[in-house]
Amino acid sequence: MLLVFGSAKLLAELLERLGQPGIVGEILAGVILGPGVLAWISPTDLLKILADLGVMFLLFRVGLEVKPSELLKIGATATVVATVGVIVPFFLGWAILTAWGAPRIEAIFVGAAMVATSVGITAQVLSSKGLLRERSSQIILAAAVIDDVLGLLVLTLVSGMARGSVNPIEIGLTALMAVLFVVLVAKWGTRAMGRIVPRVQASLRVAEGEFALALIFLFTLSLLAIWIGVAAIVGAFLAGMALAESVGQRVRDFTNGTAELLVPFFLVGIGLHVDPGVFRTPSTMALAAIVLLAALASKFIGCGLGAWPLGRADALRIGVGMIPRGEVGMVVAQLGLAMGAISQPIYGVVVFMAVATTIAAPPLLKIVYRGLERPEGADEILRLG
Amino acid sequence: MLLVFGSAKLLAELLERLGQPGIVGEILAGVILGPGVLAWISPTDLLKILADLGVMFLLFRVGLEVKPSELLKIGATATVVATVGVIVPFFLGWAILTAWGAPRIEAIFVGAAMVATSVGITAQVLSSKGLLRERSSQIILAAAVIDDVLGLLVLTLVSGMARGSVNPIEIGLTALMAVLFVVLVAKWGTRAMGRIVPRVQASLRVAEGEFALALIFLFTLSLLAIWIGVAAIVGAFLAGMALAESVGQRVRDFTNGTAELLVPFFLVGIGLHVDPGVFRTPSTMALAAIVLLAALASKFIGCGLGAWPLGRADALRIGVGMIPRGEVGMVVAQLGLAMGAISQPIYGVVVFMAVATTIAAPPLLKIVYRGLERPEGADEILRLG
Numbered sequence: 099m100l101l102v103f104g105s106a107k108l109l110a111e112l113l114e115r116l117g118q119p120g121i122v123g124e125i126l127a128g129v130i131l132g133p134g135v136l137a138w139i140s141p142t143d144l145l146k147i148l149a150d151l152g153v154m155f156l157l158f159r160v161g162l163e164v165k166p167s168e169l170l171k172i173g174a175t176a177t178v179v180a181t182v183g184v185i186v187p188f189f190l191g192w193a194i195l196t197a198w199g200a201p202r203i204e205a206i207f208v209g210a211a212m213v214a215t216s217v218g219i220t221a222q223v224l225s226s227k228g229l230l231r232e233r234s235s236q237i238i239l240a241a242a243v244i245d246d247v248l249g250l251l252v253l254t255l256v257s258g259m260a261r262g263s264v265n266p267i268e269i270g271l272t273a274l275m276a277v278l279f280v281v282l283v284a285k286w287g288t289r290a291m292g293r294i295v296p297r298v299q300a301s302l303r304v305a306e307g308e309f310a311l312a313l314i315f316l317f318t319l320s321l322l323a324i325w326i327g328v329a330a331i332v333g334a335f336l337a338g339m340a341l342a343e344s345v346g347q348r349v350r351d352f353t354n355g356t357a358e359l360l361v362p363f364f365l366v367g368i369g370l371h372v373d374p375g376v377f378r379t380p381s382t383m384a385l386a387a388i389v390l391l392a393a394l395a396s397k398f399i400g401c402g403l404g405a406w407p408l409g410r411a412d413a414l415r416i417g418v419g420m421i422p423r424g425e426v427g428m429v430v431a432q433l434g435l436a437m438g439a440i441s442q443p444i445y446g447v448v449v450f451m452a453v454a455t456t457i458a459a460p461p462l463l464k465i466v467y468r469g470l471e472r473p474e475g476a477d478e479i480l481r482l483g
Numbered sequence: 484m485l486l487v488f489g490s491a492k493l494l495a496e497l498l499e500r501l502g503q504p505g506i507v508g509e510i511l512a513g514v515i516l517g518p519g520v521l522a523w524i525s526p527t528d529l530l531k532i533l534a535d536l537g538v539m540f541l542l543f544r545v546g547l548e549v550k551p552s553e554l555l556k557i558g559a560t561a562t563v564v565a566t567v568g569v570i571v572p573f574f575l576g577w578a579i580l581t582a583w584g585a586p587r588i589e590a591i592f593v594g595a596a597m598v599a600t601s602v603g604i605t606a607q608v609l610s611s612k613g614l615l616r617e618r619s620s621q622i623i624l625a626a627a628v629i630d631d632v633l634g635l636l637v638l639t640l641v642s643g644m645a646r647g648s649v650n651p652i653e654i655g656l657t658a659l660m661a662v663l664f665v666v667l668v669a670k671w672g673t674r675a676m677g678r679i680v681p682r683v684q685a686s687l688r689v690a691e692g693e694f695a696l697a698l699i700f701l702f703t704l705s706l707l708a709i710w711i712g713v714a715a716i717v718g719a720f721l722a723g724m725a726l727a728e729s730v731g732q733r734v735r736d737f738t739n740g741t742a743e744l745l746v747p748f749f750l751v752g753i754g755l756h757v758d759p760g761v762f763r764t765p766s767t768m769a770l771a772a773i774v775l776l777a778a779l780a781s782k783f784i785g786c787g788l789g790a791w792p793l794g795r796a797d798a799l800r801i802g803v804g805m806i807p808r809g810e811v812g813m814v815v816a817q818l819g820l821a822m823g824a825i826s827q828p829i830y831g832v833v834v835f836m837a838v839a840t841t842i843a844a845p846p847l848l849k850i851v852y853r854g855l856e857r858p859e860g861a862d863e864i865l866r867l868g
Binding site: 148302306307309314317351352353355 | 488489528533687694698699739741
């Protein structure tokens, strides 16, 4: 644990000094420590658990800073961004693998792995720069949540195809449940929590009851999300959002503390999965490069196009913000591998794509958001004063 | 996770309403959910990891509230308390088991399991009532740390006997290292951190660098403690103490947040280990009752005697504060079981003793500290204002 946490922070510090986002350093720490380079650590259950908790708290923290009323206002744009941003990468991924001569199901799985955006990375960058209140940031967050629901549907469809039986009722039901879950929590969660939290809290006698309450709500929604089929982090994000207007500073501070401890494990965990086998044969290396370029370009163009009506600057920001695939792409690839739908080399290529897009996004975000950064709390007050 | 966390907080709330410490509720939640009663959950790796992290952060948090200069002042008294509090329970445990007809090595192991105090429980109770600054509280904390070092020596000795070879050099070396570690960190840790932390922090560019630094220090000392042979929590406590005067409120808030999340897993984890098999035969039930009474009485009398010069009230408080055996007694019992030195029924008896002393301590503490409780932060200011 010391090794993971220490080296993550060390590389983060190093990259900050080089003028790059520290988050990239933490992922690189995983790549360097992992089987690919030093082979000092490999993914274990312990790291997996800490990583899962880390990304949960990361999204919970982001949710706490988002007002659902604002998010619903930009819902239409976000839906367009998410939809175009799902279609373009899917077909591009499928087309490349088909041109490569891969079997139909493998091409479809790679397309599916290129679909889902990992909102964690972008959220972390935006939140650390105090940019979460920007219109473009809000659209990225909303679009990433919708993206996850769409990604779930694609995955359900694709796994059905791999099993050889597509069940339209199952897909319809999954879609209905996922949409209902997101819409219900986003729309009425805040009001419900606004009524419940102060009342319950006033009657609680246990110490730090408010934080305990928030955590219970977080765990409940995350579980519910998993049960429905969307990622746990969607539940965590919605839980944070629903509580955003009803919990005090103390809960925020406590959440930040927990996230600070756990998030590095999530970031290092992403880096750990890079498989050096990809770089052993020139042909897979070439494919990896092509898939990576396609992954970068397709989300950027797809989401940027969807956001075009907002003007060039915001379209650029949204296009870049949706690039990282992170752990979501890896989950799809793992499923495909487990179902025998994709081969080991292609699995390596997809993981490489997921990690590389994740590392590429923070520096790009830094460029497109140049001039908008707000220094954190204390500095801002000083400057205002 | 939801089940563990939720039910822990629910029972804590219930017991607070009944006028009992919430901490007892969280341990009872473990007993009820565990194999003994409902059998809904059993100890898993995940719970174990979260529990270990929980007790680490618990002791780190307590350390952050303790000034080493104050602790060193009461060092002599604490050493007496710890020493008498080790000798009395050991011989009583050994005598009972010998009278019971147990083999010599088993009697010695049970004696060893009755030695070490689990400071976590007492620290949690005292800290939640704002009593950590009391003289008696400081003595309990210091004595518990010394206790742990003495317990380590007893355990080294006892495992040597179980293996059939006692190595005096090994024991001397272990003793030397453990004592050096504690004394060095307690005496110079604060000064070193007072110089290092502000300097390093000023040059850090990474976000929340101070908390990251504190965590790295915490992990390092915990690892060092394990490597030397004392419990990780001793390292965590010392790390907190060394940082107490050099870190800001933000690090404290973050630590509190992490502890609030993780500590319930530690408490539930203790309860989970109760083995209902103990209550199956009347003879082990009788033995369990006798061992429990001896465990309660021996620490109370031993530590109370050691603290007698401080007056009746403080002697009483210190005697009660040293009662809980918690996870430390269980570790000794597990080791004995693994080495074949103690049998399954006796293991059950020791675990029962460890859990029962832990549950008994908080209500007793409440009684002996009556009238001294200080409500937390905000209330105090209001009353002073």
